[in-house]
Amino acid sequence: MDQLPIFMNLRDKDCLVVGGGAVAARKADLMRAAGARVTVVAPAVSGETRRMVDDGRLAWHEAEFADAMVAGNRLVIAATDETQVNRAVFAACECRGIPVNVADQPELCSFILPGIVDRSPVTIAVSTGGRSPVLARLMRARLETLIPASFGRLANLLGRYRQAAKDRIHGLETRKRFWEDVIDGPIGNLVLSGKEREAEGQLAQLLTDKAAPTDSGEVYLIGAGPGDPDLLTFRALRLLQKADVVVYDRLVAPAIVDLARREAERIYVGKRAGHHSCSQEDISGLLRDLAAQGKRVARLKGGDPFIFGRGGEEIEVLAAAGLPFQVVPGITAASGCAAYAGxxxxxxxxxxxxxxxxxxxxxxxxxxxxxxxxxxxxxxxxxxxxxxxxxxxxxxxxxxxxxxxxxxxxxxxxxxxxxxxxxxxxxxxxxxxxxxxxxxxxxxxxxxxxxxxGWFHGRGDIPTVFPDSEPYLAKGAA
Ligand SMILES: C[S@@+](CC[C@H](N)C(=O)[O-])C[C@H]1O[C@@H](n2cnc3c(N)ncnc32)[C@H](O)[C@@H]1O
Structure with a gap:
């Protein structure tokens, strides 16, 4: 990671913009949207900056920039055409430890302003580390179309019941699970389809019901396809991102395992031809034990789990233990390989x-x-x-x-x-x-x-199968 993304609280904080043109106006507007008190310093202001000053949205310090002006500000942005002034702003902030951004000069920035998808209070920031603002803009545009405006309303609803959930549901893990089910289940769907009042009623009801929600584990037996991560199904991706533990085979591409949550534990149980170092019984027992501990386990298998995948044996053990599971079909090697080979x-x-x-x-x-x-x-x-x-x-x-x-x-x-x-x-x-x-x-x-x-000749960007690695069984697992 080139830069650490952070979200800064600027409410009622002083911020400075050096420059009085169109770019300065845009940057000032952004900081104002986050609740900052913004002052513009420039000998003259024009266009939008002038309008913002006239209607009281901006304070204007009518002067040439001087180093001492940055003192006391939470953030400083320079947006002038004069290299010397921009450099002076950067130097003045750097020696005082004040975060500074000079428009279009990444080498004079201690922070950058990302592309923003605003679904307040949900905010998504997109950055290419200054490499390509155009790519950042395109990615932002895609996210804009993917993330409905109602996500903001959903976040507000969840925020209103956060304390009630804390009081009612004990244990961080159980609470996390509760919220995931709310967001992923009927209540989340109601908010996203505009039925906020109904959703709120159901959430309130859920939190006053007699029985407090408890942890229950589950196994997702997921077909990961023959190699290309793009061949994963939406359902596979959704469940993979819910999992606490990912148990995977040698034939599952690393890029697919990487799609799991960062905090998810990863357990390799791959077999190599001729080396059945991790027996089928071990694997089935491991899944059973993890689910019994209340974990959501994504069991990733190459291709389809029910085609030469021994997926049936794994869920038989779970069924016998009365543990819940779901099966997600995958593209089997025959279909995938034949298609890619024409x-x-x-x-x-x-x-x-x-x-x-x-x-x-x-x-x-x-x-x-x-x-x-x-x-x-x-x-x-x-x-x-x-x-x-x-x-x-x-x-x-x-x-x-x-x-x-x-x-x-x-x-x-x-x-x-x-x-x-x-x-x-x-x-x-x-x-x-x-x-x-x-x-x-x-x-x-x-x-x-x-x-x-034949049409597919490799794309140069898909890591293939895993390098040889030692099978690993979780501590205490079968
Ligand atoms: C144990 S079987 C698992 C099959 C898997 N469940 C499926 O539905 O594709 C493993 C065999 O699948 C085939 N296979 C899996 N991935 C493949 C790939 N990317 N290219 C060629 N063959 C593959 C090979 O014949 C390999 O020996």
Whole structure:
């Protein structure tokens, strides 16, 4: 972080603006909006500054700037065309420890004025650290459209009941949870849809109800997609940002884990091929224990939790313990990788159905119904098949599939490092000897469409999978 964003209380504080033109007027107006008493110092004032002086909104000190004038002010802003004056203002403030901003001269600023989205009392500040005011303006404009004006009213309502909630609900965590449920639930929705009085009635009722709200944990089993963070669903994002703890796999991109709240605890329980260092029982037990402690747990899994994800086993343990959970579907590797490789999994001319198959071996064995697979006209997608790709191709040929049958392997699909290898059942195994995990094998005529439909060639900005790291179990967890 280049600068620390802070919000300053300027109510009834003296502030100084040096300069009497249009920029000075804008800056003075901003400080006045925050309740400051603003004086403008300039030999002459014009335009809006003149109007503000005339109608008493600004005090005008009609003089050239002198160092001593900054004393006693909470903030000082210089907005003159004269470099020497701007420098003098900066120096005078710096040696007295007074925060100073010189318009359009970042090197002469001890603070900057961010782009502001004003939904008072909610205020959002946007800064690019002085790099690009235009980008800051565009971001601000986007936020303006995203954040309804009613957010201000919601903040006022919550403020009115803050003390009542403190008196009624004991424990910081429980209170935090209570407010999150109010904001995220029907009461928040009522305010946002303009029914403030009804919302207030419900909130007051909630705080006078006999039973005080208590902590209850919950697990969100979230599909994080195959790699590109943009493929996360809105629901996944919302729950991720509610979680107290994030439990994640190796196939979940770091950028997705970063979307969790800053304070959320992060627990890595990834497995690496061949190293089941954190057993499924450990993971399921960990989720159960965390939820039983009252924590909201986001269990992030690569792709979709119910497709070769063992998500079912994890929630079985929770169901047995009577703990609440929700399941958020994710984009499974087959859909994500095929889409990013330009391989339609079904196609009127090539394949009317698709099958997801595990290529995971138990020992040396790959126990699949080869005859059935070889005879089908489905597109076949083999998960966990990197180590067994040659065996799969050989078996399909041995059971009747054409040696020239088309196939593709997608390595690290949807990420910046995506690579697509295409060939036939005979040639592909030799082309992928250096391919890395995670990889997905697709067998079927549709794979030849990659040559004409491939569109994604990496964007250079998506961190891929996690580097190897030690699995970690929370203290006291199963
Ligand atoms: C244990 S399975 C988990 C599948 C996951 N639940 C899903 O729905 O995608 C892991 C396998 O998914 C495939 N996979 C996951 N992410 C992938 C990616 N970005 N690129 C290629 N294959 C991927 C690989 O075959 C990998 O071995």
């Amino acid at each position: 391989i339609p999994l079904t196609h009127r001319d090539h394949a009317q159905s698709v099958r997801f198959v595990t290529g995971h071996r138990r020992g040396d064995e790959l126990d699949l119904d080869w005859k059935n697979l070889a005879e089908s006209r489905d597109t076949l997608v083999f998960y966990m098949s990197l180590g067994s790709a040659r065996q799969i191709c050989d078996q399909l040929i041995a059971h009747g599939m054409a040696r020239g049958g088309k196939a593709a392997l997608i390595e690290r699909g949807t990420t910046d490092n995506q690579r697509v290898y295409t060939g036939t059942l005979t040639t592909l195994p030799n082309k992928i000897t250096a391919a890395e995990s995670p990889s997905l094998l697709i067998v079927g005529e549709v794979t030849q469409l990659h040559d004409s439909l």
